[in-house]
Amino acid sequence: MTFYDFAKSVCYGVLKPIYRFEVLGTEDFPKEGGVLLCSNHIHNFDPPVVGINAPRPVHFMAKEELFHVPVLGKLVPHLNAFPVKRGMSDREALRKGLSLLKDGHVLGLFPEGTRSKDGELKKGLAGAGFFALRTEAAVVPCAIIGPYKAFKRLKVVYGTPIDMVTLREQKASAEETTEIIMxxxxxxxKKHS
Structure with a gap:
């Protein structure tokens, strides 16, 4: 058992009784090949919640500051996370994300770039569109529908992959593609609230 699998089972065991997950759409989640998993971002627990409920291991871009936090900074890389410098074009993080997708892994992104303070979906950043257009990865939308309140049901919905063929053929911009993902x-x- 890898550390990721161990951490996933521990996290699930702790969070499941509190948030009573209702998970929908895993049957449509691609079983192999690169997957760009794009979710809304309403709480600090979103990465573990998306990760532990996904049918495959998920790699996340995480803000670089987390890698400098005592103890946590040592654990984060073993949880399939890699650093990204926020507020600038981080070429190394972009290369790492592209490489993961091309190698058939699942890359989890929160296109809004930061947590929504009021829970409303914000405008997505172009990074999601960049990854969607630069690889052949399936693009799977995901919705976390709260609230994060103890013993209230929390929904995690994995949507069907978005058809990217036309966008890639038309050489759509990263911004346009992110808009479609959002x-x-x-x-x-709306459908599951």
Whole structure:
């Protein structure tokens, strides 16, 4: 058992009784190949909640500051996370993300870039579109539908992969592609709220 698998089972055992997850859509989650998993971001627990409920291991970009926190900084790399410098174009993080997708892994992103303070879906950043257009990865929208309150049901909905063929053929911009991804996340929130 890897440290990731161990941490996932511990996290699940701790969080499941508190948040009573209702998980939908895992049957449509691609079983192999690169997957760009894009979710809304409403709470600090979103990365573990998305990760422990996904049918495959998820690699996350995490803000670089987390890697400098005592103890946590040593654990984060073993949880399939890699650092990204926020507020600038981080070429190394972009290369790492592309490499993971091309090697058939799942890359988890929160396109809004930061947590939404009021829970409303914000505009997505172009990074999601960049990864979607530069690889052949399946693009899976995900919605976390709260609230994060003890013993209240928390929904995690994995949508069907977004058809990227036309966007890639038309050489759509990263911004346009991110808008489409965000629209799909919004649709999941509306449908399942």
């Amino acid at each position: 629209k799909e996340i919004s649709n999941l929130i």
